[in-house]
Amino acid sequence: KAEDVSYVLVTPSRIGVNKFLGLGKTGIEKAAEAQGVKARIFEGTDPSTRRQNVQAAIDMKAPIVAVMGFEFGDIVADLAPENPETKFVIVDTCIPEAPENVYCAVFREQEAAYLAGAEAALTSTSKTVGVIGALDIPFLHRYTDSFALGAKAARADVNVLPTSWIGGDNPFQDPVRAQTQAALQLSNGADRIYAVAAGSNGGVFKAVAEKEGAMAIGLDVNQCGDAPGAILDSTLKRVDVVLPATIDGILKGSAKPVVSFGLAEGGLQLLATADDVASSGCVIAGKPEVITQIKDMQAKIISGEIAIPDPMAQ
Amino acid sequence: MTAGSLDTKSRLAAILLSIAVAVVLGGCVVLSTGANPLSVYLEIVKGAFAGRGLAETLARCVPLVGMALAVAIALRAGLVNLGGDGQMLVGGLAAVLVALYLPVPGPARAALALIAAMGAGGLYAWIAAILQLGLAIPFLIASLLMSYIARGVTSYLVRYPLRDPATGMPETHRVLSSARLPNAILDLPISMGMVIMAVVAIAVIVNDRSGVNGFEWRITGLNPRFAQYSGTNLPRQTQRVAFLSGALAGLAGALLILGQQYRFTDGALLAPGYTWSGLMAAVLAMASPVATVVVSVFFAALQVGGFAMERTLGLPAVLTWVLQALIILCLAARPVLFRKRRT
Amino acid sequence: MIDMLLSQVLDLMTPVLLAAMAGALCERAGVFNIALEGKMLVGAFVAVAASIVFGSPVLAVLAAVVCTAIFALPLALGGARFGGDPIVIGIGLNLLASGLTTYLLSALFGVTGTLVDPTVTALPRFGLVALAEIPVLGAILGGHSALVYLSWLLVVAIHVYLFRTRWGLRLRGIGEVPSAAAAMGANVSRYQTSVVVVAGGLCGLAGAVLALGSVALFAENMTAGRGWIAVVAVMLGRAHPFGIALACLGFGLADAVGLRLQGQGLPNQITDIAPYAITLLAMIGLGLRGAAKKMRNA
Amino acid sequence: MTLLQMKGITKRFGSLVANDGVSLSVNGGEIHAVMGENGAGKSTLMNILYGLLKPDAGEILIDGKAMDFSSPLGAIAAGVGMVHQTFRQFPNLTVWENLVFHNEPGNGPFVSADAARDFVRHLGKKHGLEIDPDSRVRDLAVGIRQRLEILKALSRQARILVLDEPTAVLTPQERDSLFAAMRHLAAQGMALVLVTHKIPEVVAVTDRITVMRDGRLSGTLITRETSEAEIIRAMIGRNVPPTVAPKMTPTAEPMLAVRNLSVRKGDIAVVDNVSFDVRPGEIVGIAGVSGNGQPQLISAVTGLEAATGEVVVAGRDVSGLSIAQRRSAGISYVPEDRHLTGTAPAASIAENIVFGRHRGAAASKRGFLRKEAIRAQARRLIEQFRVKAASEQVPVGSLSGGNMQKVVIAREIEHGAPLIVIEEPTRGVDVGAIEFIHKTLIAERDKGRAILVVSSDLTELLALSDRILVMFEGRINAGLTGSDMNENTIGTWMMGGVQGT
């Protein structure tokens, strides 16, 4: 019987496009393995296939249906009330007046981005830092705006360049345009760039690798190996941990309908503060004095001493 | 009225043969991944037509048929409309604006939204026609360039002034249930969108076969000089056809928004590539409305079935693309298969 | 500042320019080539894959050219020789390219999304020594990969080919009235087929520049619409090499300026449309002038 | 000695046998006519000779050697040149590019434009067929384009030259110089095959005549020993008396009154201040060397082209009106080029006939076509005009030239408009059909219609017209009636009217 049961993860786009989605895949697989059931991943491409995939997961009586991203807000809001026996986990967004079978895991990306900004500012020799986003959607402002905030907080005289957006036909997968943007920021004096551009990040890394003294900060997973020596650090979004934990909580009946993950909960992390930073391959590993400052700042964020506004709420 | 019946038969044979070839070729690709081609095809067919699949196929037909007919009616009259994306976007935006903000009762909002969408899409295409007539900018280029502009402008509007701050996406507020198009009529899995599109398709087909306007457009497409010499007012006709083509694209956008998505989300209308699928269907059908509808339905089934197959068999998703591409290439290559008949 | 802008424009436009030249050749031969995007993508993939396998940028570029030429065969045979519809075949090829590269990426390299490998090196960049002396020009024209310079040579070469050589003349005739060309003894389908294949090779080159010109990696669908811009450039340039080069230059410039305007606080949704809006406005301007001229004459 | 021999050539298109065991032999130094009704299979036979079509049976011998042409390339190499009935030209290329195409002078891969221009000038001078090598073909008048077509064939050092209706668009002067060139070529030992419908030309220039009928060989005649009547009988199996109708000089109010009409192209007035009348019950012919503004004059009258001045139809000033409005004011129009303007070749006969009046009550009801009525009308006209067609539903483009022309004329006469404007009524049409079309036009005149005819065929103009206007450099420089209506006088006026008058 157990073999017929599957946990289903529905992604908004093809998994290859975004490391973040790959984390979700790892997460659902971990959760399924823990329960001895199968994990299925349905990749959508557009609103109607997303809805079809969620519907299909419901139809196959999956006890747990996890979905990733804002794209699913409306879909879950529509389908969850009609299917009370299916438990839904939404990553990244919550729906207002959610029915009982909907759980959401949201992240306070602004916290990690804030730390990244601080780190960039503290290590910058040119006193100029920048951030490159894939697409000007409200969600990504959590990264870009908070990065700027963190940089300014760490070092008042730092110059944060206006955010560059990749845009174009394929913003999440256009390394060439990303490289151009990065080169432009570098030529404008930046020597630290936070790459918030998913599949386009490679272009940013290439640009900093080519310029002496310039470094980038990676996104969602440890990207320091992508351009050894040119990646300062990465912000991690631990969907691979949060998702199985949430599912476990649902099964145990201990899960709360809305959980927010940040630095305190270990849902987000700047690699610099990790215990295994030494083996991370990130440049920051060789700058213990900066790590100390960052850890200090992290403690203040966790304690609430530093309050970081949510750019999306504005 | 052309002696087409015999021709239609052999054309149909050619299409069936090329699908068969594609199925065999696709089967080889599937085999190479170690999967069983028979079950792949079975799942595609089941996914497209069995259970919920049928409704989903029909739902996908709504925009696809709309966009394909938009291209077809223009093509029939000799205009190549590459601006479907833009016309669909302005149509969709107009629809959502009316549905969200016009202070009239719900159902009236939906109706007015559809009209506004057709007007907006039509006007957008009409501008491209005017650019061709007045300034000698080819319609094909003008409509394509205007598409990009519509993309940027709608994207800006839903990102900033029209944005619903409750979501993390650049998208408008959600249309109230009362202003949406019903998704099931008489408890059947038939949506209002399907009904509207069916009526439109029938109108286009009847007009093409028996209407004086359709006749005039078709002859113009065959030989504009002849049409002009026979007294057709070509500029006026170009404007009308462009308007109608754009209006159809706008309608497709509105039906997606009022019947499926309920809000205008940046990128959502264009993500499935309805414009290109539609162009492909219309060109394959040589702009004959009946054939255009048939080919569009086939594409819709193929796409829906492909996703279903992917889910049930867990095969690499891109396999569906490869299969689709092969089928399209074989369809396009049918003169190769039937080349003997040409000499 | 301006020198960096122009230097970036040259880099940015090269893949588009090469693909547009391919489109121009096909257009002249009477085969509407809408598959530039897909062919470029195949070229980019093969370039990176071959670079990993052979470890040599030269071999990588060669492999991209050859494989993309082969990939163009369906259009060459179906569209040119047997009278299939080039638009449908082109859309099919675009779809196939996108699916196939994604599929091969995971089948051959076990990755999804982006393929980065330390063995993949970018094409070497050259500083044109003689130019480096000149202050501004040196910065603009120096330090590009060989293919950037090659692409400009190709523009001239294709112009010469089309308008000065016998084969170019035949090609133009074939594209205009194939039946007349056949009646004059030209082997229409052979010309068309070979031109489409050569154009495939050019697209492969475009893809190689895109993938290896600077980023030295492959990402799914990394062409990101550049092939479509090339299609538009062919139309705008009326299949004339210099006209197309000008159109590409305009696109590149508008794009690069757009990037910079973002820095000035203009929303990127608006700067993104700059190339298209400027093109359209320019055409409207020209059209108005033409119309005014006509009025005066009438 | 026999240079070219075609033996037992058979060619089928589906069930239709276009050539049925046809044989043809032509000697070096001979000008050989191939004649036959529209659709008799002449073009098919010539296309086979030129390698454009593959015969189902039969063989081709040149110099006694069997040839197997799989493409025109082989035919060209064997010394066959062809002047096609429909131009095979590249409108957007220049004259020299068209002429040297696939046979370019120059070094290595490069074409020498200068050598090519010289070649064009030289060849033109040699054969009296001069053209500016640098003009774009699309800008040339039909007559000049025909000239290019002939030059093209001559430029390939053909030993066998096929001319498929080369004179259809030529003026008498152009025609005469072509014939002179043909005789010159024959004298050099070439074999010339002339496909034509014009019997006087055949009598004037050829040595022997091969006549075809329904795809079969109907006989070979020696020109010196035969007569016009015999040729016609071989072609269609009966006699065709020349059309003679009494000339009319009606005095009714003009149906068409043109006043000070001008058409400008850039700085040049291609139609220069032209005024004339056409009255009900008369046929007015317009003569002129091509390139003197005749087509532009007609376009200005019918509304296809913008013009200054006045056009009055049936008392109503139509100058500012659209084509459709002029049509409803009473103009019917048969254009010069039936493929390009006169029909939508891919549409059916019925569709072509009804188009333009499809909004009328006879053809439609509440926005929908009355298909049966439309077909019935088409069937009636096919019968009445003796159009050879399988049914009213076949595409017009599949008809032979003469039958296509009949469809266009039927369609325009069916309008019942009081004024018929007609360009080149019988271009490329066989004698039987010419007779029929001429009789029809005269009958329409006698019914009281006003008819304006433009034709490059003087014989035709003389046979049809009650009055002839001659155009020269955009102006009408002569209006001829009665005994002034003869080839000599007209020819003189066509050249500007200086000598001899």
Ligand SMILES: Nc1ncnc2c1ncn2[C@@H]1O[C@H](COP(=O)(O)OP(=O)(O)OP(=O)(O)O)[C@@H](O)[C@H]1O
């Ligand atoms: N490609 C084709 N397919 C089908 N039928 C054809 C084709 N070419 C010619 N025919 C038919 O063959 C017959 C002979 O045509 P052909 O053109 O040889 O006549 P023709 O003697 O040149 O006539 P015309 O005097 O009008 O030029 C006609 O009935 C024509 O319809």
Ligand SMILES: Nc1ncnc2c1ncn2[C@@H]1O[C@H](COP(=O)(O)OP(=O)(O)OP(=O)(O)O)[C@@H](O)[C@H]1O
């Ligand atoms: N698809 C087709 N089906 C049937 N007949 C065809 C087709 N295509 C061409 N033909 C025939 O081929 C013949 C040769 O064409 P050609 O260009 O010589 O015209 P034509 O009949 O001699 O007319 P014209 O004198 O007006 O040029 C035509 O008579 C036409 O009937």
Ligand SMILES: [Mg+2]
């Ligand atoms: Mg003929």
Ligand SMILES: [Mg+2]
């Ligand atoms: Mg003829």
